[in-house]
Amino acid sequence: MNQLSPIADRAAAPATLPSITAGSLSWRPATVEDTARLTAFNNTVAEADGAPYRETEAETREELGAAWRDLEHDTLLGFDDESELRAAALVGTAPGDTTTIRVFVFGGVHPSRRGEGIGREVLAWQLARARQILASSGKELPARIAAYAEDDDPASKHRLYTHAGFEPRRYFSDLKRPLTSDAPAVPEVELTGSLRLVPFSPELDDATRLAHNDAFRDHWGSQPQTMEQWTNGRSEFAPEWSFVVVDDAPDVGALLADETTDAGTRAALEAGDPLVVAYSISSRYAADFDVRGYSFGYVDVLGTRRAYRGRKGAIAALVASMRAFADSGMDAAVLDVDTENPSGAQGLYASLGYTKEHGSTMYSIEL
Incomplete structure (x- = not known):
């Protein structure tokens, strides 16, 4: 087995996170108080993409309220001039990882604001934050940054991941x-x-x-x-x-x-x-x-x-x-x-x- 280099070297974390300027949205971290608006946003995205699921507010609240979640540093919500939620990003890891440390990225862009480059910049922010989380973990283990896409999601979502350096790794039915x-x-x-x-x-x-x-x-x-x-x-x-x-x-x-x-x-x-x-x-x-x-x-x-x-x-x-x-x-x-x-x-x-x-x-x- 090849000797792993230090996680800080492998993660190559940036000192600062990239700004998101596409779409001229206003950005801030999520809070548990955003549960209702984030649920509505996620369901709008799911409906537009033909996803076979919808979220409840209880599910969103649990996701945001997990004890290990660092909302201040690991989430972003993007609002337009009318204070409507138009993009969201979440980066998260799990405390139980012992043989591979994993960071998962979730997010989306409102259907009405796609095609403006927002998704690319959001993903770049997520990847940078994921690398920071890995570098600061102190776990000298193999590491993974992961994201999921439904087969019926727009082809642009799959391309977004591959263009950012992700590879299709596992398939689920x-x-x-x-x-x-x-x-x-x-x-x-x-x-x-x-x-x-x-x-x-x-x-x-x-x-x-x-x-x-x-x-x-x-x-x-x-x-x-x-x-x-x-x-x-x-x-x-x-x-x-x-x-x-x-x-x-x-x-x-x-x-x-x-x-x-x-x-x-x-x-x-x-x-x-x-x-x-x-x-x-x-x-x-x-x-x-x-x-x-x-x-x-x-x-x-x-x-x-x-x-x-x-x-x-x-x-x-x-x-x-x-x-x-x-x-x-x-x-x-x-x-x-x-x-x-x-x-x-x-x-x-x-x-x-x-x-x-x-x-x-x-x-x-x-x-």
Whole structure:
């Protein structure tokens, strides 16, 4: 493996951030009080671009209010002479990154102000700020600046990223599985041994986080989540649609002897805490129902601990969520998957009747 140069050298952060002059907008950092106007702005952009989603004010407030968010330095809002929001930028990192430090950039320009060069200058500001965040992180790790674009976004957005030095790095598929009466029945999945399917509960929340961190540690781009990250962004969370699988009699000795068992799981095992081995955590994004033309339950995260793969834990949790969606009168089940998922998820979802509806691309600059 090549020796990495210091993160400060790789990031090549500028001492000052570039000014944004295109469009003659007035710029200032965002605050939580901007929740309503930023939500309306984001939804206007999403509608213009044909995005398959809309935001709620609760979602925006959670994004702006995350404890690790530095709104003063990592956000910009651009207003016209009538004080109407016409452009927005957010740059953010996550506190749990341990093997790759990542900075994500989000933003947009109001449809009425496109073509003036605002987007290019906003992205240049975001990249400069992202490099500053990386340089000051103190984490001597591989680094990544990332951005996302829907496949149906304007071609200009994809070109904007590639012209700025981003490369398409990962592809995601948004999958749908009908649940109406004329759809195939949701299959039964029987667990064996000491595995038991149970509804999600707050008492199992941290154990589920530990299972997620273990399940995704060999997934490209994934990093461990702190409890603060894990519980952020739950305004649309549907605990009644979420399920976990626990092992009532885990081989504690074998797990403790496994050098890949993470410190959090070790501590939980030594304390005799429940061991969650698989999970399906779901949300109700009702604001998207009219946009998509049908109601649905959405599986936010699904996974199985590495030591438990092949024992149908995640399948059992997923089909339990699917049944809960159907029992609530939802028309479909929806989820998003990395097309190169190492656990073979694509084949699993296809076998359950999921088909692709939308797609997106993650662009990145690797440092």
